Amino acid sequence: MRTTLAQARLILRHDLRLLWRDVLAGRLGEYVSGALFVVLFLIANAITIPLFFLLHGRPPLAAETLAWLFFGLLMLSAAMNHAIRVLFERSDFDLLLSAPVSPRAVLLARTAAMSAAAALMVLMFIPPLLNGALLAVSPRYLAGYLVWLLLAFAVSSAGVWFTLVLVKWLGPRRARVWAQVAAAALGASVYLLTQSQSFIRDNRRSEFFAAAMRLLHQPWLSFVARAGRGEFLPLLALAAIAIGLTAGTTRLLARTFIDGVQEGNAIAPGKRRRPSRRRAFTASVGRATFWKDVRLIARDPLLLAQVLPSALYILPAAFGMAEFGGLKLLGPLALVLATQFSITLTAVCASGEECWDLIRLSPTPELRLRLAKMAAGMALPVIVSFTLCAILAAIGHPVLALLGVVYSFGCAAAGAWLQVVRIKPTPRRDVLKRGRHGYNIVGSLVAIAIMFTGAVGLGLAGSTHWVAATVVLGVTALAVAGCFTLVGFEEVASREFTPPPSAG
Amino acid sequence: MDDTAPPLAAAITTAPPLACETRNLRKIFGSTKAVERLDLRIPRGMLYGFLGPNGAGKTTSLRMIAGLLKPDLGDIFIQGVSLRADPTAAKQPLAYVPDDPVLYGKLRPLEHLEFVAALWNLPAGTAQPRAEELLRTLGLWEKRDDYIESFSRGMKQKMALAAALIHAPTVMLLDEPLTGLDAASARLVKDLLNDFVHRGGTVILTTHILDVAERMAERIGIIHAGRLAAEGTLAELRERAGRTGGTLEDVFLQVTADIPAPPPLTA
Numbered sequence: 101m102r103t104t105l106a107q108a109r110l111i112l113r114h115d116l117r118l119l120w121r122d123v124l125a126g127r128l129g130e131y132v133s134g135a136l137f138v139v140l141f142l143i144a145n146a147i148t149i150p151l152f153f154l155l156h157g158r159p160p161l162a163a164e165t166l167a168w169l170f171f172g173l174l175m176l177s178a179a180m181n182h183a184i185r186v187l188f189e190r191s192d193f194d195l196l197l198s199a200p201v202s203p204r205a206v207l208l209a210r211t212a213a214m215s216a217a218a219a220l221m222v223l224m225f226i227p228p229l230l231n232g233a234l235l236a237v238s239p240r241y242l243a244g245y246l247v248w249l250l251l252a253f254a255v256s257s258a259g260v261w262f263t264l265v266l267v268k269w270l271g272p273r274r275a276r277v278w279a280q281v282a283a284a285a286l287g288a289s290v291y292l293l294t295q296s297q298s299f300i301r302d303n304r305r306s307e308f309f310a311a312a313m314r315l316l317h318q319p320w321l322s323f324v325a326r327a328g329r330g331e332f333l334p335l336l337a338l339a340a341i342a343i344g345l346t347a348g349t350t351r352l353l354a355r356t357f358i359d360g361v362q363e364g365n366a367i368a369p370g371k372r373r374r375p376s377r378r379r380a381f382t383a384s385v386g387r388a389t390f391w392k393d394v395r396l397i398a399r400d401p402l403l404l405a406q407v408l409p410s411a412l413y414i415l416p417a418a419f420g421m422a423e424f425g426g427l428k429l430l431g432p433l434a435l436v437l438a439t440q441f442s443i444t445l446t447a448v449c450a451s452g453e454e455c456w457d458l459i460r461l462s463p464t465p466e467l468r469l470r471l472a473k474m475a476a477g478m479a480l481p482v483i484v485s486f487t488l489c490a491i492l493a494a495i496g497h498p499v500l501a502l503l504g505v506v507y508s509f510g511c512a513a514a515g516a517w518l519q520v521v522r523i524k525p526t527p528r529r530d531v532l533k534r535g536r537h538g539y540n541i542v543g544s545l546v547a548i549a550i551m552f553t554g555a556v557g558l559g560l561a562g563s564t565h566w567v568a569a570t571v572v573l574g575v576t577a578l579a580v581a582g583c584f585t586l587v588g589f590e591e592v593a594s595r596e597f598t599p600p601p602s603a604g
Numbered sequence: 605m606d607d608t609a610p611p612l613a614a615a616i617t618t619a620p621p622l623a624c625e626t627r628n629l630r631k632i633f634g635s636t637k638a639v640e641r642l643d644l645r646i647p648r649g650m651l652y653g654f655l656g657p658n659g660a661g662k663t664t665s666l667r668m669i670a671g672l673l674k675p676d677l678g679d680i681f682i683q684g685v686s687l688r689a690d691p692t693a694a695k696q697p698l699a700y701v702p703d704d705p706v707l708y709g710k711l712r713p714l715e716h717l718e719f720v721a722a723l724w725n726l727p728a729g730t731a732q733p734r735a736e737e738l739l740r741t742l743g744l745w746e747k748r749d750d751y752i753e754s755f756s757r758g759m760k761q762k763m764a765l766a767a768a769l770i771h772a773p774t775v776m777l778l779d780e781p782l783t784g785l786d787a788a789s790a791r792l793v794k795d796l797l798n799d800f801v802h803r804g805g806t807v808i809l810t811t812h813i814l815d816v817a818e819r820m821a822e823r824i825g826i827i828h829a830g831r832l833a834a835e836g837t838l839a840e841l842r843e844r845a846g847r848t849g850g851t852l853e854d855v856f857l858q859v860t861a862d863i864p865a866p867p868p869l870t871a
Contacts, residue, residue, distance in 0.1 A: 381718045381728040381735070388722035392711065399710040399751070455706050458767070461670055462723035463695040 107205035108212070111196070115213035123220060144228040152232030159233075162316035164325035169316075171226055172251055172324070173290045175218035179252075179259030180283035182214045184276055193361050203354040211256050211349055218259075219252040230328075240330030247328045247335070250342040257345035264353050267360040275360075277401040284409035291413060385464050386472045393449045393476030406532050407444050411437070428562035430492045431504035432555035435511055438478075438485035439551040442512035443544055444532065446477025446519040452528035467589060470520040478516050482509060500562055507576065511547070511554045514583040518543030522590050543587075550579045621684025623648040623775050623806035624669060629678035631664050631830075638664040640830040642678070646823070648774075651797060651807040653821030655814070657860050661830040662810040663703070666777050669808070670700040682775060696724070699773035703780035703810075705764030709753030713744055713763060716752060717770050724771035731770065738766040742792070757784040765793060769800075776800065778809045782816060794820060818852040826859045834859045 123133075196206055226248050234241035262282070266275035296308075316322060327334035382388050397403060418433055450473050453459065459469060485508040493501035522543060557572035622645050629642040639661040646652045656662045667673040669680055671687055671694070680687040685694040708716055714735055721731035739745045742762040747755065752763060761784050768776060778797075782790045797807050798820065811817055817824055818838060825835040834841055838852060845855040 381721065381732040383722060383726065383728040383731070385722040385725065388719045392708065392715065392719045395715065396708060396710050454708055457670075457672055457700070457702065457706065458720065459723065460672055461695060461698065461700050462720075463692040464723050464725070465692070 515547030
């Protein structure tokens with residue numbers, strides 16, 4: 101009988117192979133992606149190494165602590181995301197659970213694979229910085245590589261703990277949603293951390309920075325940075341934490357992990373739902389499609405958990421705008437919210453359509469269905485945006501509110517249209533994943549450009565720059581009209597998106 | 605010659621069109637010829653069994669007939685209407701149930717059927733009672749408030765059948781419809797299909813269960829390596845294979861005999 105470690109090594113080798121292929125998967129192909137990866141890595145090194153030589157001397161401890169904190173949080177966010185996949189979405193559990201393999205070995209291998217994924221997340225940042233530091237400052241920064249690895253193990257174990265506590269508490273299905281929300285919120289909070297100066301008024305900034313510096317010098321926070329500098333005791337402490345956490349995770353959580361997997365893979369019990377209200381059928385295919393897609397969005401907490409936290413990314417800009425122009429800038433905010441979420445949700449409705457075969461089999465013209473999908477994707481964002489415009493009108497800016505309504509709707513419609521004209525059928529759960537093909541990327545970039553132009557136009561309209569506002573809003577209107585007139589409808593049916601059947 | 609018989613030209617123009625006809629159909633995936641020169645003529649009001657070994661081209665043929673795959677060559681006619689020339693009209697009488705049906709997991713059965721009925725322009729007053737009746741007939745009424753994602757494989761298969769029947773099609777294409785069904789459900793589906801055929805509908809069905817084809821199909825086509833290797837009634841196929849007393853399995857194995865036998869399993 102092989103030992104737990106030997107079993108874990110076997111599973112880990114297999115997991116790392118899959119992880120590496122997933123990293124390199126994309127439209128460019130493995131070799132081109134790999135070459136691109138190497139070139140980018142060399143460029144990053146070519147920037148950081150001379151930079152460290154120019155800096156002359158060791159960076160401040162607070163800066164290093166902040167950097168390790170930032171990378172640690174990024175890795176934790178990646179580990180939490182990966183934990184969800186490892187726990188709920190891998191299809192090899194039937195094989196692993198039916199094999200004579202210890203659950204501890206499986207969990208250990210999966211934690212190690214999560215650590216590798218978390219470490220890869222910051223591959224383009226940490227090694228170039230460490231290379232610069234160890235060449236220009238001190239060879240003791242070589243210890244930073246060990247810190248990177250230990251930190252990856254520690255945050256991965258923390259990710260497993262967090263996810264499995266959620267599983268124990270909420271059950272696997274709801275835990276999946278809340279873990280996704282937490283990972284997304286954590287990712288957004290890292291971004292908010294970098295933008296924290298936007299939230300603070302000018303006269304309080306120096307006070308804020310002084311407090312932040314005091315915090316960053318606290319031993320319990322700065323010991324990671326000290327370990328990175330090659331100091332023995334902090335390095336030992338970090339190693340003890342990482343090894344202890346990983347061993348504890350494997351020892352204590354193996355059973356919970358396996359229970360979660362088994363429960364998560366089981367067919368949902370026939371839990372009796374509240375009887376739905378009997379509603380008359382509609383004969384209109386547009387209405388039926390609209391309501392079908394709205395229901396599918398509203399009933400998919402995982403999708404909402406992926407989409408809604410992205411609103412947090414708008415917060416710094418909103419605070420910055422508020423300081424600059426006050427509540428008049430609700431108009432641009434409404435436009436940005438409407439357009440951004442319309443693009444995302446329409447992409448999910450269109451490219452993530454689950455039953456393309458059914459739609460292509462039917463005698464209904466596809467254009468009608470796509471317009472209904474566009475409406476479904478826009479419904480929620482436009483309601484939110486119109487509410488913000490109503491507030492703007494209520495506080496005494498009716499003209500700005502009207503412009504906000506018109507331009508929010510126009511830009512959102514243009515963004516949604518660009519998603520429905522060119523559909524790339526993709527499994528629904530993959531549409532929002534990075535590197536997948538669900539998004540119409542070019543369309544999204546064009547829509548985001550229009551969104552920014554419209555937001556600037558509305559911002560100018562809220563100030564006294566009426567001439568500039570008229571010009572920018574005119575350009576936006578032309579761009580929106582251009583989307584509808586110049587970008588033609590492309591039939592999905594003309595493409596063979598269905599893979600050749602494997603049998604028969 | 606019988607003087608009372610109508611002239612041949614008149615007979616051609618007045619004869620009801622075939623339920624499904626394929627002419628010189630071809631589909632190639634990369635270097636693999638999935639279907640090659642497939643000519644089918646399936647009259648109305650019959651159950652046509654479409655058999656073949658794995659990878660023979662059954663599913664590809666069915667997906668082309670359903671309009672889900674574009675043939676590289678040839679044309680398909682559904683009740684005399686060319687799928688290439690007028691896909692909307694040709695698809696109106698069609699229903700297709702794939703072997704692994706994809707349904708909207710987060711919808712309830714009636715919501716799913718409402719959407720399908722709207723796709724086929726069915727009036728709401730007709731669609732709703734028919735949807736409810738289908739759910740009752742297929743034993744899904746008790747599950748009407750559950751999301752489809754919580755259904756078992758067999759229930760999903762029945763749900764797909766309900767979605768196929770909601771617009772009262774006249775030509776049904778079924779790919780392995782009995783997969784995953786328990787004995788009672790399989791009987792129910794077979795009865796439904798027989799009833800559909802007796803009321804004038806046409807069923808084109810692929811199956812690996814030769815007994816089912818033997819008992820239910822009026823005509824059988826055996827596809828092999830993308831080509832129609834044999835076609836006819838069971839008696840005609842037996843006669844052609846020179847096995848008057850043989851079963852469909854004997855005929856099938858003889859027609860597809862050039863497939864290399866798998867290596868024996870070792871203990």
